[in-house]
Amino acid sequence: MLNEFGPVQFLMAFHYQLRLVSVLSCLFILGGCGGGGSDAPETGCLGEISTFSKGASSAESVSVSGVIEIESQTRIDSDTADDLRISQFTSNNCDDEAQSLPVTGIAGGYLSSTEGSYPVRSDGSARFDFYADKQDYFNAELSSGDRVSLQVFNDAGVDAPRPRLQIFDGSNREVFDSGSSASSQPILHVIESEAGNHILRVSSESGGPFRYVLIVADRNAESMMNSAYQDPDFIPGEAVITVRGMDSKSSSAKAMASFLSAESARELRPGVWHLRRGKSRKMATTDRALAKAETLAWVRRVNSQPSVAAASPNYIYHSQTTDPGKNLLYERQWNSDLISLPIAWQAAPNAGANVGVAVLDTGLFSSTPNSLGNWHPDLQENVQVVSTNSSTPDFVGMENDLDNQPGRDSNPADPGDGQPRSSNFHGTHVAGIIAAADNTLGVVGVAHQSTLIPVRVLGEAGTGTLADLIAAIEWAGSQDEIDVINLSLGGVGPDRQLQDAIDAAHNAGKLLVAAAGNQGTDEPVYPAAFANVVGVGAVDGAGNRASYSNIGPSVNLVAPGGDASRDANLDTRADLIISTWGTDDNAVFEPGYAGLQGTSMAAPHVSGVYALMKAERPQLDSGQFFALLLDGQLTEVVGNTTEYGSGLINAVKAMGAALEGNIPSILGASPSVLTFDSNSSERQILLNRYPSQAEMTVTGINTGEQWLEVGAGLVVGEPVPETISVRVNAELIGENESATTNLEVRYEVESGEEKALSVPVNVRLVDQTDARDAGRHYVLLVSTDSDRATEYQVVASAIGGQYNFAFENVEPGTYFLVAGTDMDNNGFICENGEACAEYPVNGLPQAIEVGGSGLDSLRLSTSFRRPTISALGGPRVNFDGYRLFSNAELEEHPIRRMEINR
Template sequence: MGETANIGESTIGASAVQVSGVIEIESQTRVDVDTADDLRLNQASSNNCDDEAQLLPVTGIVGGYLSAETGTYPFRAGDNAQFDFEADNQDYYAADFRPGDRVSLQVFSDSRVSQPQPRLQVFDSSNRAVFDSNDLATPQPFIHIIESPAGEHVIRVSAESGGPFRYVLIGADRNASSVMNTSYAEPEFVPGEAVVTASAGHTFGNSAKAMATALSAETARELRPGVWHLRRPVFQSMSMTVNARSETMDWIRQLQTQPDVVSASPNYLYRVQSLSPATNPLYNRQWHYPLINLPVAWQAAPRAGSGVGVAVLDTGLFSSSPNTIGNWHPDLQDNVLTIGGQILDYVSSDNDLDNQPGRDQNPADPGDGQTSSSFHGTHVAGIVAGVDNSEGGVGVANQSDLIPVRVLGEGGTGSLSDLIDAIAWAASRPEIDVINLSLGGVGPNDQLEDAINAAHNAGKLVVAAAGNQRTDEATFPAAFDNVVGVGAVDGAGVRASYSNVGPSVDLVAPGGDAGRDANLDNSADLVLSTWGSDDDGVFEPRYNLLQGTSMAAPHVSGVFALMKAENAALDAEDFFALLLAGELTDVVGQEFEYGAGLINAVKSVDAALNGAIPAVLASSPPVVALNLANNQQELSLNRYPSGADFVVTGIDSGENWLELGEELQIGSPPPSSITVSLNEALLEQAENDTAELRIDYQGDGSDRTLSISVNARLIDPGDERNAGRHYVLLVSDDESRSTGYQTVATANGGQYSFEFGDVEPGSYFLVAGTDIDNNGLICESGEACAEYPVNGLPQPLQIGDESLSSLRMSTSFQRPAISSLGGPRIGFKGYRLRTVPAGDEPVRRRSAEP
């Protein structure tokens, strides 16, 4: 999931090791200055009146705590300590809104305390209440979304009565498509039905009748070995009522207590999201394409990769029926080329999880056999070859032929021998022109290099991820001579915090960075592409936002497909020659970090056609970010071909705060460069805005438009980000999910640093988060949360006999959408803190009565 997939296995030793890393705080995140956690440590500041109001950025998100009462949380089974909460009746925030901006309050409480009564009020500069949640005809105490009038405002969140609660307050810019969600979804499920996994050697009996009888069901049906669908009767009139859902959950909780039941869950209802048939509705979130001038390249390369074969050697491809070939993700289906009679699944039986152990002809990704599997190969494939339809996003070469080849199995691992054989096969196939390897982890193996050299000599371009270890140590296969090693950049073209440097990097491409909003578009710089869900054995197409050099590599593979579709004679040698000559990239920094620079799709197409390109105009940089420190920027207007004649026929800056230099005039040729400036006064002190600068022009008798995204923000310095005191845990990878190691981290420069010493080898989940309400749990709804490697998709961290450093994850009060999670997360209550504090952590509890 954004981490470069590994080949090989970890060696587990017997000695204790150190584990350390960094937690990035998502952009525009703040925390209430007097949480229960702060109050118990006597470290709280006051924000209890309008003169003490904290700043709420727009867009911004702040997590907080309030309570009308002081008390103690009731003792919880399994604890040997109790937790206290203190009264804090109100918090104040200041914000500067424009018409259409929105405010959202979401409230979450501990079910063991009295029901809280929260209140949201918004006051204008004359102290007039423009919104009061108590005035609503039907009060909704747990969520409010309002549109605010323009100007400076004070927001008051208060506890009218009742016990403690956590809240998340969000300021949403008028351009935001929705107000972000901060809790895990509670989706619909079928009343009276359950999905149960039985342990190996269970005592229920193997027949459907015996299973139904043992588990208090009317019928039972085996979905796959050990997984059963159970049904019990419900009254027809109650089929969708709260009582029926409640009864169903009570039954499922009883099932979960059975000694031979591994897991039991509701039979969830999944629905494909309704999408507009007129466009690709997620394309506007694919910021990574304008960054490499791809929209202009599509004008110059109308074949969009048609006839070029891209082999993605990865975890396979999502299919709604993975036991058969076909039924691929709807955003990939039309571009998938499976070659009959050929081995397309090279995963050996040791790592294989599909129903055909060992090599076979089906490249479908069978999932990991766990909740929320990683569909890494599907994400990579969508970046290369997502179809230009009405389903979601698009790929770089959206008419190319996608050849999925499965080389990675359980946990994203695969053997060297499998990879070598797959590369050798791909090198022999005339349908394949480029081989994408978003994987790494092996040393400089001669046999692997020989296979890659053979593919290169056969004309195939081999592209590989440079690795996510933030090191200059050579990473293979990216560092081999005949491989294009691709590093990752963020939304401003700056090297991603995790991306490797040095000999593994030949050039860079968008890979994203969860801890940054470098292009100031009010979203973390994550790459959107195709994904899947396999919860409870039901395979459904999804989309996901990830980061990593795994995401950067397919951008380059796709650009090569654009080039080759326009010039069929182009091969790997030609690509390397053009790269060496500087004709494919823009220089954005030192070669040690960025190689030859950032891939530029329109330059690459121009180079492939040797200047015989349709007349198009492109800007450099293609995306502009303006702020107080950088309120003016010069843009180069590049002509393709260089001698083409153009005339400007129209100019639209999109917003009045975006000012253009006088050098750009309608009726005249476009100048070689133009100046764009931010008029701060006309931005009206708003936190951010987005404009689309449109330059209409005519060239070679054709009318075209150059669109340039300009994002402006009165900047959010990274060192102001603070998601609250974070408790960092290593949690056991077993049914108990007990916390084995715990440390505390505070924000410094927009991030947290953590370190564990003397960790025993084993398998752990690495998680972190706040305990704002001091109830002994982190990562509840309304708490900041980080899970390694991706929030909502935690995966076990294998700790062996060597120290692990430079681990990276990101934290936020927001939660991933179901599409990002791969499915709902019903029943998740957070992670428990240790009863006895670790290290120098302050004592935070009093002992329970015996």
């Protein structure tokens, strides 16, 4: 049993020889706090055998060794299940035992309200136990605007945990309490209290074991919450590709399909094609997981061809709404007052008239969905269906289309799905927020006389594909009737082909508005995070960020999105957004109204305000809107920029800016914050001019610090360039230091007015190396076949901020070299929430060839973070971690025992 160790520790393995490499110093429990750890085995002062290696009968067996570096600012919970298993842990169960975290820092941990055993593996060979540990304490020096996040991961087959995060300031005053929740959504809080030491308490209120990742981030730090592999869904056997050097007009679909070894091809926009492979191929298997893996391999092969500029799977997008339950509200439109609409309407007598708003969504409610017309009565008078010979307003592909004409057609009606809380009327709800008529029937839209143009891109369960979305945006961008494109959807990485379609629509003068996402993280969500898209976060009835709303790079501003968990405006009802809806019970379509929450509901408020502005100032375009937004003329400040961007949309201020007509020339930066670490010393910044035709001349450059250097393209007296490079000279900062400054670019616009762009810069080089610790690491040599079976296993502990490992008696062959923690003692490493290292790069393991002379000096890096989907070249599918040897596998073979002196 792996947990049955006393003064003598046993490590057993198949044909294993036991080799003592180092003995660690004693770790003692600090008593007197209670809480977690009280049910753990009684501790003593034990050493640890840090490595053991697989024996081999071959005389040709060799050694494999190397070093695993630990990512800067990384820490580990001092009483994980792996520590409790061998009775070697340090208690952190009260505030005076709190572990220190750096800012910006990350810590992995383990908690459980109960003890027990994990489900037995399918082969019946394994038993891994978990232990009770109900709370962990940490401390960190935090300032206003810094953020704290908690992400939780647990195994199937154990009781669902209820994690809780509490934060206390220097006066021991509780400044945040997440409460007990069974939701898997991350817990995220932005500090508002005074600067100083804060205590962070992570606890398990009930339920079984879980891994967690706790992050404290500086207010200007970029996205931090990437401790899980991104795994957006996509359609097996399909891809979206961009070709280079080929005349698409002269390339037929049949020729393109043949050229790229596909069954069929369809052009989405010039040079961008949707491919579908034949059913006879391996990916036609009924095993969706295998089919997706084969699809990714095919996409990578296509992408490697010289004639292909880009290739990606046909990703699936989702509507960005959350189901608040059955608490339907029909009348309380608190959202209108929150953004000052009643007053703004007085300054906007046209109420959006003659402004076309395309809602790219699930389509529109109709009482007769098989034919055009008979729209929701609150929308009927404003609907205009736009159709051309080449394209139609229903872009939903056959894969998830539920209407009577599967695939693209000329009818954007929502076919429903017969479910009581159908997500298919999502588009109707969004449309009502924008353009519900002022007709005394129900709700009133923001721009209640605007022209509503339904475009169907989402089908069953509110999902759609990348190919359909690109085609729809390309179409909408070319229609003269359309002025603004609302995208209450999202869910994949920064696909370049989608970005190109968005940029083309933006350059055609269309404003694109998108939901910032409902994941409660700071990870970018697309399309909202693209530079030419207005990303909208959500607030509740009091203007506070909704609990689910994303923050950071996806948020340009915020708008009412609702929050079913709050009554922030004190009207005795949950803060939901009321809008048009429908039912389709028994195939009978009845119009109605519903209360929903989500950034899907926030985005159409901004689209509607733009329609109000453009109706009074027809020459207004997307570039001018961005200029006004960056200049602070459209919003009111309600909080920090990380959560709220430029602030809460204010319809009165927006109308004032439109009527005054004084459009500023202003410079924006993408990214808006620069972060450097020991692995990146140079970054590129895209300088966006708003309006795009504005002339700007550089009049001054101030880096604030000598260690920050700007590339040669930025020159005083010359026009502002499109891009600049920014570099950090680490030698001028020194080792083991962090630093901050602001890059200021002063520029003069046509009017002679001088302005300044300020970009925060954060440098996190390294912390003291001996403080870094990602927990006990199991280092494995894994087979390269599909089973990924563990062939050799050693154990290493951090010394001086790194791990040293060595395998002895390795038989020559091909292996993957991987390492990671098993904080929850479930017998797997490299799961989401675990520290993980793969040679040579995490997420992209490559086989090593072990020859007659062995291998040494191998280097890899471990971290609780995961690479972005763009860095991986696509999602990582079918990956559940690497398997450790079980008790049975260890015990059924001869072992050697070695006693460790106390």
